[in-house]
Amino acid sequence: MANNEKSAAAEKIAAAEKVKAKKPKSDKPNIFVRVWKAIVRFFRDLRGETKKIVWPDGKTVLKSTGVVLAVVVVFTVVIWLIDLGLSKSIDLVSDAARSANDTTSVSETADENSATQNLVIEPTEAAEEAAEEAAAETPTEVVEEAVAETAAE
Numbered sequence: 001m002a003n004n005e006k007s008a009a010a011e012k013i014a015a016a017e018k019v020k021a022k023k024p025k026s027d028k029p030n031i032f033v034r035v036w037k038a039i040v041r042f043f044r045d046l047r048g049e050t051k052k053i054v055w056p057d058g059k060t061v062l063k064s065t066g067v068v069l070a071v072v073v074v075f076t077v078v079i080w081l082i083d084l085g086l087s088k089s090i091d092l093v094s095d096a097a098r099s100a101n102d103t104t105s106v107s108e109t110a111d112e113n114s115a116t117q118n119l120v121i122e123p124t125e126a127a128e129e130a131a132e133e134a135a136a137e138t139p140t141e142v143v144e145e146a147v148a149e150t151a152a153e
Contacts, residue, residue, distance in 0.1 A: 028034065056064075
C-alpha cells in the first residue's frame with residue numbers, strides 16, 4: 001500500500017505540474033479591462049453606500065448649526081483677547097525700552113551740553129556796546145535809519 005500511495009501522490013504532483021505548464025503566464029486581462037471593471041465596481045459600491053445614509057431631521061440640523069456658531073464665536077473672542085493681551089504687553093515692553101533709552105540719551109546730552117558750556121566765548125566790549133545801543137533805540141529810529149540807508153544807495 002505504501003507503494004500505491006507514493007505512486008498516487010506522484011501522479012497528483014505530475015498532473016499539477018502539467019496544469020501549471022499549460023496555463024498562460026498571466027491570467028490577468030488587459031489593463032483597460034481591469035480599469036473599467038474597477039470603475040464599475042466603484043460606482044456600484046458608491047450607490048450601495050449612499051443608500052445606507054441616514055439624514056438628520058431639521059431640528060437636529062438647527063441645533064448642530066447653533067452649536068457650531070457658538071463655538072466659533074467663543075473661540076473668536078478668546079483669540080481676540082489673547083491677541084489684545086500680547087499686543088499690549090509688547091507695547092509696554094517697547095515703551096519701557098524707549099524710556100530707558102531716553103534716560104540714557106538725556107544723560108549723554110547733559111554731558112555734551114556741559115562740555116559745550118565750558119567753551120562759550122565771553123562777549124567783547126564792542127559787542128556789548130552795540131547791544132546796548134540797539135536796546136536804547138526805538139523801533140521807529142531803526143526804521144528811519146534803514147530807509148535813509150536805502151535812499152542813499
